[in-house]
Amino acid sequence: MKKILLFLSAVLLALLAPAYARAEAPAVTSKPTMLTMFGGAGIVMGITHEEDVAKLHQAAASFMTYSGCERLGEEIDGPYRNYIADNPIQSEPSAAWLQGLGKAVGADYVTLVWSELSGFKAPGYFHTSVKAINTTTIRIIRTSDGSTLLNAEARRAGKIEAEALQCALAALENAKHVEKENHIIFVKK
Incomplete structure (x- = not known):
């Protein structure tokens, strides 16, 4: 009788052991974290509506x-x-x-979306809006060593x-193509 009771206790402990092991394991995310920062005159002057900011x-979330x-x-x-500040x-x-910013917030990568304006054309008789050439650059910095992993650009x-x-x-979208063409893989550091 003692042998049967001892056997059942051993089986019960064997069944509960994986549950205890899972309960004590900390949750680890395998995905790297990315911070996206927007700036430049093109962003400030051109994207003023809430719908545009949401888009x-x-x-940016789709790119991440x-x-x-x-x-x-x-x-x-x-x-x-x-x-x-x-x-x-x-x-x-x-x-x-950007590397310092990434370290301050705990990001593995920092993406900078920077938009510059050039070639301004003043409004005229038939058009009342200022026209310019907008150049938006995407730059991704690895926080651990400060190296630039990706540069992409678009002009309109x-x-x-x-x-x-x-x-x-x-x-x-160009940044996605550059990432694919250059086989860039983001890993957690």
Whole structure:
């Protein structure tokens, strides 16, 4: 009788052991994290409507999903604002600045979507909107070593308000093509 009771106890412990092992294992995400930062005169002057901002954020989220990365949540808001307040910039940020931002918020990669305007054409008698050439550049920096992994660009000429969003969306699509052509793989560091 003792042998049967001992055998049943051993079987019960063997069945419960995997449940205890799973309960104690910490949750680990295998996906790298990515922070996306938007800036430049083309973004500020051209993307003014809430719908356009939502489309831009949706396209950035689509790029992160395509790249196999996770978007950082709202918990980075404080460190993000503190880093920008402590390290103000007046022009396009350098790789070292982006690396510092990525380390401050805990991102594996930082994506910069930077839009510049050039070749301004003043409004005339038949058109009342300012026209310009919008150049949007996508740059991805690896936070661990500050190296640039990807550069992509798109250009569009026309009304600033009409072309800014389209140029940014085209640059994000071009970034997907560059990633695919160069076989870039984002890994967690």
